[in-house]
Amino acid sequence: MTESFIYANGRISGAETTLLDQRMWQMLMSSASDEEALRLLGDTWYGGFMQFHSMEECFVKAMEATEDELIELSEDERLVRGILHRRDVRNARYIWKSLLSGTGPEGEIEIERSGLIETEILRKAVVSVEVRDELPPLFLRSLEELLENDRVTTMQVDRKMDLLAAAVERDELVEINSGFRSFVMTSIEQKNFLTAGRCSVDGVSRQEVCELLLPGGYHTEDEIVEAYQRRILPGLLAETPGFDGIVAAFEEALDAGFFLGFEKECDRILLELLEKGAFPVFGPSPLAAFVIRREMEIRHLRLLLAAKSAGVKEDRLKKRLPRG
Template identity: 50%
Template sequence: MRSLFLFANGRIAALERDFIQPRSWQMLLSARDLEETERLLADTWYGRFLSRGDIEGCLEQAMVATEQELTELSEDPALVRGLLHRRDARNARYIWKAALLGGTADPEVERPGLIPIEVLSAAAAAEPGEEPALPPLFAEALSEMRDAARSGVSAVDMVMDRLAAAVEMEELPGMDPGLEAYARTRMDILNFQVAGRCRLAGMDLPAIEAMLLPGGSREPGDLARAAMAGQLPQTAAETPGMEHLGGVLREALSGGSFLEYQREAERTLLEMLETGSFAVFGPAPLAAFVLKREMEIAHLRILFASRAAGMSRSMLHKRLPRG
């Protein structure tokens, strides 16, 4: 019998109150300077992790605490894999790319998910067939990456993009229809943006199709053909979850800037997590909680980096789907 996650979802209902509320986001975005922004953050849940001036340390500790809740509350190992292997895929990109293309011997990496950093490093250094044990998707990607390295950076990046997409779609979508809708919409949003940028760059149909990732509602070939025909906005408006993004995409293609599209796309994903039709009894609420925390932390990183760079309040409001 499948776990109902009864205790976990009761706990998540309480933890939801720790998210930064819209009014607090408005205050953060309207703060006069970096120092005031930090003071306002100290009044939120993040204050328990904040040492003066160390915003990155604060956000890192906040994510550690969130993932600790995940591992303690999850009654399904697939949920933990589905969330934490995404960071392993990013670390694999940093380490394997450096190793196979002659980059720095000690690339900057993130905190490991489920695969230790030393295992990823040893896999890159080992002879083919002698690598330490890796999850199947990772082992396959490393093999493909060795071949792609002969063709250069773009080919390697394409292999790692496909690994990231495969990891994203491997576990979570099958757990809940709401999670599946979220994952597919997220992939669609990315693919429409990539297709649009490729079209603006004058790329042909095969080149555009090769840049697009599997897992979305639209097949890469269909999306590439829509791009070539100038039908991306109309196709977006006819894609589930993206109906209201068609006009925004049209403006992005017309003006050559995807800033507004990115903001509205993130707003769409955030609304899906906050109001999505997730099964009450099951892993979806816990997954949605972790995904929302990741998005909140990503937006805080943008906020503080923008403040440090002297970005105006109006530009911040254009960039962040908050407040």
């Protein structure tokens, strides 16, 4: 298996040069407007996708191209299945939210290209038991639990899709190796403390907090809820491996009531895990790490362009993005 990944890992090492470097991020962060930022992006790897009508479509096509390369190179079915099912989760969120909660005509939904589940199956499964049987078990269970409600809200769909996304990563990515297991657990842990922190600021009840937490982090949902009730969330966070350096940012967020600085530190930890994580030199892990690094890069570019369009100053942007 290791030898079969030598060529793939060599290709990925070459592809990593298409990720934006620190100098480009510095230029993007200091750009005077979204138009200037777009001109800078046009000279990067993303320039090849900017012929589309919108930057959102550009980013979708860029992500699809990255995932397509992984599919071409990877000989590990778990990796391909895990990455593509993450796309299926995103499509299920868009489609089921529209059909079940009535948030808008389904024809207006901006969905991505199908992963391993055709979007038509996701749509028809809402009303057809026969089609529903074609869904993978995790997706089937999520849809059936949503359909048990007489009236489905967008919040219920989002909650169920958050659980599904975490389940897909736990079931299909963590077994790649211990380094990637740490990444998945760290990501879930961050989401849980961010949720608990925001709930603390808003005065949400213990029961509601428990319903919002995801399984699979370093701490159980019960442990986080107990710390939430006792108002000792920072102390529990300090026990998480590798999180001791961001406890201060979490405490500041709780005091200030907004979490930009904490989100920045969380993203910084994830990027460090992806760039310097304990992954074998050869194998599926570097491929998965590259795809998720691209995904994070695109998410940060979306935030940057939205901020530039809204006239957000560079110093405020630096409080959120661990770039440049």
